[in-house]
Amino acid sequence: MEDSTQNRILDAAESLFIEFGYAGTSMRAITEKAGVNLAAINYHFGSKEGLFAATVHRRMASINSSRLSRLEALLNSETGASVEGILEAFFAPILPGKTQPELQRLIARIHAEPPALVGPILEQEFGDIVNRFISALQQVMPGVAKAKIAFQLNMSLGVMLQVMHAGPIVFTGITGMSHQQKMQQLMAFCSQGMKLLETPS
C-alpha cells in the first residue's frame, strides 16, 4: 500500500518478471524501473531469489486465506459441499475479474518458471491448500481414487493458466469475445470435465 522502497521494488520486479521471466530480468533493470539504488534489493530481500519469492508471497497470501475461508464456509454450511462449490472456492479468488489485473499474469509466470526455482516456493505457498482441497473433494466423491481427483484438478488448473496466459497467443481472433463470455465458457468447461468422475467408466 505505502510507497516504501520495498513496495517500489516489488512492483517493478513483478511487472518485469511477468514480461521477461526470472532469468530474463536483471536486478539492474528492476532497480532502475523502481527508481531505487542497485544495492537495495540485496539489503531488503537478501538476493534475487529472495525478491522473487517475496513477489509471489505478496500476491498469494491473501488469495490463499480467501480460499480457505470459502472452503470452511462450504464445509460448515447446512447444504454441505458440492463439486462445483469446492471448485469455485479454489478458483474464484484467482479468476480474472475487476481487481488486480497483474495477479493472473503473475500466476501464469510462476508456473512457467523452471521447477528448480519455483518448486520450493510452490511447496511453501500451495502445499497445505492443495491437500485441503483434495481432501474435501474426496469427501464429496467417495468412490473416486485420490489420484484421479488430483489429476482432474490439475487439468482444470491448466485451463485456468491458459486463459490467464499473458504469454504467446496461439489462437488469434479471440478478441471478439466479452469478458463474461470467456468466464462462462471457462467455468462450464472445467465443471463439465470434472463431472466425468462422478460417472466412472
Add this chain to the structure above:
Amino acid sequence: MEDSTQNRILDAAESLFIEFGYAGTSMRAITEKAGVNLAAINYHFGSKEGLFAATVHRRMASINSSRLSRLEALLNSETGASVEGILEAFFAPILPGKTQPELQRLIARIHAEPPALVGPILEQEFGDIVNRFISALQQVMPGVAKAKIAFQLNMSLGVMLQVMHAGPIVFTGITGMSHQQKMQQLMAFCSQGMKLLETPS
C-alpha cells in the same frame, strides 16, 4: 539422425532449454554438454536465438505435416469430419506416447517463454496450421462463432500443456495413475468441454 555437430548441439540445447528455459541456459552450458566448441553455435545457427528457433523447428516440422495429412484425410473421407475427428487430428501427433518423450516437455517450454521471444516462432510454426483447423471446425459447427471455437480450442491446448508440463507440479499424488488412465481422462475432459458448443446456452 546422424551424429553431426549440428545435431549434437540441438540435442544438448533442447534438454537444457526444457530444464532451465531460454534465458536460464547459456551457450557455454550447451556447447559443454554437446562436447563441441563454444564458437560452433554461432557458426552453425548464427546466434542463440537462431539455435532456439532451430530446436523448435526440428520437432514441429514433422508434427505439423502429420496434422495436415490427418486433417486432409478427414475432409476427403466419405463420412466427413467431426468435432472429435478434428480434435484428434490436431492433438494426436503431440499426445504423450511411446516415442519422443522430449517432445511434450519442449512444447510446454515453448509456451512458457516470454512472448517477445517465441511470438515470431509460434507465428511461423503454427500460424497456418491453426487457421486451417479453426476453419475446419467452423464448417462442422456452422452456428458457432469463430471466436468461441478458437477460445475452446485454446482451453483444450491448456489442458494438454498442463498434462505435458515440464514445469512445477502443484498436485502431487498423481503418480499412482497409469499412462493409459491419464490419456483417457485427458481426451474425455477436452471432448466433453468441446461438446458444450454444440448446445449453445
Add this chain to the structure above:
DNA sequence: GTCTATATTGGGATAGAC
C-alpha cells in the same frame, strides 16, 4: 569446419562512506 583467444558487455553481490 573447428579451434584458441579475446573483445565487449552485463550479470549478482558486497564493502564501506555517509
Add this chain to the structure above:
DNA sequence: GTCTATCCCAATATAGAC
C-alpha cells in the same frame, strides 16, 4: 537505510590461426 564504487564472474559474439 541509502549511496558509490568495485569485485568477480559469466554472458554473447567475433577475429583469425589451423
